[in-house]
Amino acid sequence: MTLPIGLLALQGDFELHRRALASLGRATMPVRRPAELAAVSGLVIPGGESTTLSRLIDRAGLRVPLADFAAGGRPILGTCAGLIMLSSGLDGETRPDWHGVQPLGLLDVRVQRNGFGRQVDSFTEDLDLDGLAAPGARFAAVYIRAPRITAVGPTAAVICRRPGGEVVGVRQGRVVGLTFHPELTDDGRFHALLT
Amino acid sequence: MMFPWVSTEAQELMRQKIGLADMLKGGTIMDVTNADQAKVAEEAGAVAVMALERIPADIRADGGIARMSQPRMIKEIQDRVSIPVMAKCRIGHFAEAQVLEALGVDFVDESEVLTPADEHNHVWKWDFKVPFVCGCRDLGEALRRIGEGAAMIRTKGEAGSGNIVEAVRHMRMVQEGIRRLTVLRDDELMAEAKNLGAPVSLLFEVKRLGKLPVPNFAAGGVATPADAALMMQLGAETVFVGSGIFKSNDPKPRAEAIVQAVTYHDDPRKLLEISMELGEAMAGIDVAAIPDEKKMASRGW
Numbered sequence: 393m394t395l396p397i398g399l400l401a402l403q404g405d406f407e408l409h410r411r412a413l414a415s416l417g418r419a420t421m422p423v424r425r426p427a428e429l430a431a432v433s434g435l436v437i438p439g440g441e442s443t444t445l446s447r448l449i450d451r452a453g454l455r456v457p458l459a460d461f462a463a464g465g466r467p468i469l470g471t472c473a474g475l476i477m478l479s480s481g482l483d484g485e486t487r488p489d490w491h492g493v494q495p496l497g498l499l500d501v502r503v504q505r506n507g508f509g510r511q512v513d514s515f516t517e518d519l520d521l522d523g524l525a526a527p528g529a530r531f532a533a534v535y536i537r538a539p540r541i542t543a544v545g546p547t548a549a550v551i552c553r554r555p556g557g558e559v560v561g562v563r564q565g566r567v568v569g570l571t572f573h574p575e576l577t578d579d580g581r582f583h584a585l586l587t
Numbered sequence: 588m589m590f591p592w593v594s595t596e597a598q599e600l601m602r603q604k605i606g607l608a609d610m611l612k613g614g615t616i617m618d619v620t621n622a623d624q625a626k627v628a629e630e631a632g633a634v635a636v637m638a639l640e641r642i643p644a645d646i647r648a649d650g651g652i653a654r655m656s657q658p659r660m661i662k663e664i665q666d667r668v669s670i671p672v673m674a675k676c677r678i679g680h681f682a683e684a685q686v687l688e689a690l691g692v693d694f695v696d697e698s699e700v701l702t703p704a705d706e707h708n709h710v711w712k713w714d715f716k717v718p719f720v721c722g723c724r725d726l727g728e729a730l731r732r733i734g735e736g737a738a739m740i741r742t743k744g745e746a747g748s749g750n751i752v753e754a755v756r757h758m759r760m761v762q763e764g765i766r767r768l769t770v771l772r773d774d775e776l777m778a779e780a781k782n783l784g785a786p787v788s789l790l791f792e793v794k795r796l797g798k799l800p801v802p803n804f805a806a807g808g809v810a811t812p813a814d815a816a817l818m819m820q821l822g823a824e825t826v827f828v829g830s831g832i833f834k835s836n837d838p839k840p841r842a843e844a845i846v847q848a849v850t851y852h853d854d855p856r857k858l859l860e861i862s863m864e865l866g867e868a869m870a871g872i873d874v875a876a877i878p879d880e881k882k883m884a885s886r887g888w
Contacts, residue, residue, distance in 0.1 A: 402850050403634060405609040424850065439610045441634040441670055448632060448850060472610070491669045492630060505669060511693035512716050514603045536606040537671065537693070576606050 397586055398423040398432030402448040404440020404473060408575040412583045426457040434467035434566075434586040437474030439536065439573050442505060445473055446493045455496065462498045467566040467586045470499075475569035476539050479503045483542040499569045500545030501562050507540025507571075514538070519560070520553045531579055533560065533572035541571060589792050589800060590734070593713045597736075604718035604738035607671065607693065608802040611635055611739075611825050615815070615846045616804075618642050618829040621660065622667040628832075631842035635671040635693070637827070638664045643700050643747030643883070644830035644869070653701040655683040658690050665691070673720070678887050679705025681714070688717040694739070695719045699886035700746045700829075709887065712736030722806065724757045724884060726764025727783030730793070733801055734786045740799055742823075743884040744807015747830050749871025751808040751817065753884055758805055758821045768794045807884070810835070810868040812848030812861050819852035834869040841865055 397413055399406040401422035410420045413436075421432055429435070435458075437445070449455055462468055470478040479495045484504040493505070508514070519531045533554075541559045544550060551568070552561035561570045561582075574582040590598050614634030619625040625636045640656040641649065655676050665672045671693035676683035678697055683704075687695050697710050699722050712719040713736035721732035722743035729740045742761070744754030764783070768790055771779055776794065780787040792800050805823035809815055810831035818826055826849050828842075835841045844861045851857040879885060 401613070403613040403632075405612055407612065408609060440612075441610065441614065443629055443670055444614055444632045444634050444846070447630075448846075451847065486666075486669070510691045511607050511671065511718065512688065512691055514607065516599065516603060534603060534606055536603065536610055573606060576602065576609070 395431060395433035396421040398429065398435040400435060400437045400445075400474075402452065403444045404438035405573070405575060406436065406438040409436045409438050409471075409583070412575045412580055413586070415578070416580045416583055416587065418587055424452060426453055429457050429461050432466075434469070435461060436586070437468065437470040437477050439472035439474060439575070442473040442476040442493045443491050445477055446495075449477070449496075450494070458496055459498065462567055465566060468498065468568070469582065469586050470567075470569045471573050471575060472536065472538055472571060475499070475501075475571055476503055476505055478567060478569045480545070498567050499562060499564050500548040501541050501569065502543040503539040503571075504542050505539050506537050507542075508535060508538055511537055517554060520555045520557070531581065532577055533574075534576045535572050536576075538571045589788060591788065592734075593736070597713045600716065601736070601738065605801050607718055608720070608739040611671070611804075612802060613849060614825045615842075615849050616673070616825060616827045617832055617842060618827075619664065620833070622663045624833055624838075625664045625668045625672075627839055628842060629668045629670050631839065632846035633670060633842065634825070635673055636664065636668065637673045637675065637696060637829075638692075639675055639700075642830045642833060644749070644834050645747075646700060647747040647881075647883075653677075655680070655687065655701070658686065661687075661690060661692065675701055676710070677701040678703040679708050679710060681710045684710050684715060684717075684719075688715055692717060697721050697737075699743055699883045703886050709735055712738075720804070722884075722887065723761065725760040725783075726768075726793075727785045728887070729761055729799060729803075730783065730785035730789045733799070734789060737801065739802050739804060741804040741806040741827060742818075743887075744805070744809075745874050745877070746807045746883050747872075748808050748874055748877070749810045749831060749834070749869040750874050751810070751814045752874055754805055754807045754809065754818060755821065757807075757884070758818060758823060761799075761803065762822050765793055765798060769797050809845070810871060812844045812858060812865070815845050815848045816852040816858055819849055825849070831869055835867065837866045841868075
């Protein structure tokens with residue numbers, strides 16, 4: 393029997409990730425407690441607010457169990473705030489404490505939160521097809537108060553870019569982080585990386 | 588096409604607007620009146636703050652005309668926190684909404700908590716790039732607001748009362764209306780659209796989805812972690828807390844507790860643990876003792 397894929401269900405749009413994985417025929421299970429990680433084959437860290445996610449991860453005692461989960465080689469997909477949590481550090485912050493956001497350090501990238509500005513600066517744009525690791529037709533990427541990737545370390549590989557070359561998706565082993573929201577569109581190519 | 592009365596571009600933009608509402612799900616949005624309170628809210632784990640000059644309990648007590656907050660105060664809050672900042676405009680006051688959009692607020696609440704500026708028309712929210720949230724008491728009101736372009740719906744409840752009874756009534760009315768649509772035949776939806784006073788295309792969409800086509804949040808009267816859990820179990824996707832935090836004796840722990848209660852809303856043991864350390868909630872008002880003309884929920888239509 394295949395284990396379900398876990399959805400980190402502390403806060404955010406995990407219901408939309410459930411729907412995206414269901415359309416690929418994959419069962420899912422919400423994860424809010426450390427013990428629940430043992431019952432899932434992979435994990436989604438959804439879009440949401442990174443300041444909220446970071447605090448709830450610590451209050452739930454999930455920080456070390458999440459690192460162990462990744463070290464065990466099981467796949468993790470983080471979108472937007474999920475990527476921020478997977479990253480190794482933040483740039484462009486206005487406060488030295490990064491507003492309390494403490495990334496997990498599971499992806500060798502640095503990010504700038506709200507890198508494009510506020511909600512009025514959110515946008516939708518096709519990914520650059522040439523560099524798209526998931527092949528096929530155009531992919532409409534939705535960026536909501538999205539982070540920008542400011543540095544990609546030597547152990548992380550670029551998997552997708554905007555037209556013009558800006559990196560918007562990276563992969564390190566089985567950990568994938570995206571600045572946009574594949575769960576907001578009916579296109580399962582990135583969710584397929586979890587299966 | 589769910590909204591044949593607006594352009595294709597406006598409909599595509601709607602996905603981005605709803606997208607931000609999606610990111611706020613499973614969270615707590617807190618009313619704050621200055622940058623220090625906003626910081627407390629962010630540190631407690633709020634997903635967004637609502638910037639306003641007076642919280643509803645004080646608006647209720649003070650009387651007078653309640654308007655959009657001073658942009659300078661909203662700007663100070665935007666500079667202090669990294670979470671989304673929302674602000675309220677009066678019902679129908681599209682010029683206040685334009686000012687808030689120019690200021691770059693992340694969501695505009697066209698709110699019955701402020702004194703209405705138009706007794707017939709709400710803001711035509713399709714004209715804006717900034718998303719709007721609007722209050723409702725039942726499904727018809729929710730669908731009229733969505734038809735005008737609202738990207739998020741919340742119950743009205745009775746703001747500033749510290750009393751959950753109206754929010755429960757409104758959430759149950761919306762959910763009952765949705766459940767009813769799912770069992771009606773297609774040839775009955777036009778008559779139901781007439782009853783609800785809502786666009787028939789949206790009735791078909793709700794019937795198909797079994798839920799509203801935009802996120803459905805709760806507001807108006809939440810004062811305790813159990814209140815927040817109650818609204819989540821009744822179908823709310825996020826909870827607004829207005830006067831309940833900064834009118835209590837223990838804003839910081841109460842704010843943290845309500846954030847946790849939303850996440851663990853279906854786990855009574857965890858709710859017990861969360862509630863154990865708290866002091867007195869705000870005093871609150873019996874809604875039956877508020878005369879109808881003083882009820883904020885009856886503003887808007």
